Each structure stands twice: as C-alpha cells, then as structure tokens.
Amino acid sequence: MKQIPGGLYAVLRFKNLDSIGNAWEHLWNWIRENKYEYIGMQKGEHGWCNGFEEQINWYEEMSPNEWIFDLWVQLRE
Numbered sequence: 253m254k255q256i257p258g259g260l261y262a263v264l265r266f267k268n269l270d271s272i273g274n275a276w277e278h279l280w281n282w283i284r285e286n287k288y289e290y291i292g293m294q295k296g297e298h299g300w301c302n303g304f305e306e307q308i309n310w311y312e313e314m315s316p317n318e319w320i321f322d323l324w325v326q327l328r329e
Contacts, residue, residue, distance in 0.1 A: 256304055260327045262288065265308070269316035276303070279323050289328040 262283050266275040283290055292302040304324035312318075 256324065257326065259291070260329045262290075262325045262327055264323045265320065266323070267318070267320050269319050269321075272305070272321065275321070275323055279303075279325060283325060283327070291326040291328055 262279060264275055264279040264282070266272075304322075306322045306324065308320040308322060309318075
C-alpha cells in the first residue's frame with residue numbers, strides 16, 4: 253500500500269504485463285512531446301524510477317496478459 257501525493261499526473265492505462273516497457277516509453281514520450289516537466293524522476297541503475305505502477309484488476313484471477321495497469325508520473329503544475 254502506498255499513498256500517492258496530490259498534484260498533476262500523467263497517467264497511462266495499458267493491458268498485458270509484457271507491454272510494461274513499451275507503455276513506460278510511450279508515457280515518457282508523451283510527457284516530452286507535450287512540454288511537461290516531471291517531478292522526482294531519476295534514471296537509476298535499473299531504469300527509470302519514481303513513477304507509480306498500479307495494477308487495476310489485481311483481485312481477479314487471470315493470466316498476466318489480461319492484467320490492466322495504470323502508470324503514473326507526477327508533473328510540475
């Protein structure tokens with residue numbers, strides 16, 4: 253459980269755990285193309301960090317290719 257701070261976010265919903273890398277890339281491209289600035293994001297040893305990944309349908313029993321996620325990146329207002 254994590255409490256997400258208030259503010260402006262870019263959020264991308266996608267389906268299928270195998271698509272998570274492409275989904276993050278798409279979200280970062282959208283942020284840049286739309287001239288937003290993100291807060292607290294840093295490129296770390298294992299990739300980009302300080303965004304949030306939320307599994308929407310975690311309570312349902314299904315295969316990972318049916319999982320639905322939201323990716324969240326906080327933006328400067």
